[in-house]
Amino acid sequence: MTRQTSIPTVLIVEDEYPIAFAIKSILSDAGYHIIGPVGTVSEAIDLIAQTDNLDAAVLDPNLRGEIASKVAQSLTDRDIPFVLVSGYSRHELARWSLNAELIEKPILDNRLLNSLEKLIPREQRAV
DSSP states (O other): OOOOSBOOEEEEEOSSHHHHHHHHHHHHHTTOEEEEEEOSHHHHHHHHHHOSOOOEEEEOSEETTEETHHHHHHHHHTTOOEEEEESSOGGGSOGGGTTSEEEESSOOHHHHHHHHHHHSOGGGBOO
16 A cells, blocks of 8 residues: 655664664654664564554664664565665675665765655655
8 A cells, every 4th residue: 555645754773872863863854754763673673563654764784783684674575665874885794785775874964865765756755
């Protein structure tokens, strides 16, 4: 079921709370509805399962030393696109992450916003 124009909902999965809240601030100021932030694989998977109408996610691929491939798979299973934010470079990340856009930390506001705009179809965004 596709939603009509509305405020896009984005899940933030980031274990470094200053970064998580900076991402939340950037996205909230840009008009996104935010779920999270959460900082563990299990919290993220639970929120994905419990939340209807997620439009996209911002995902750190390493959450407190645990690889977030299960989070990425949960998102993929529900056709929810995601962007990765990481201190790791592309060649340091695992194969499961290759199809997602990577924004290296420190995060630049415009780069994050541009990445999300590519993921969320215009018809899902508020006018």
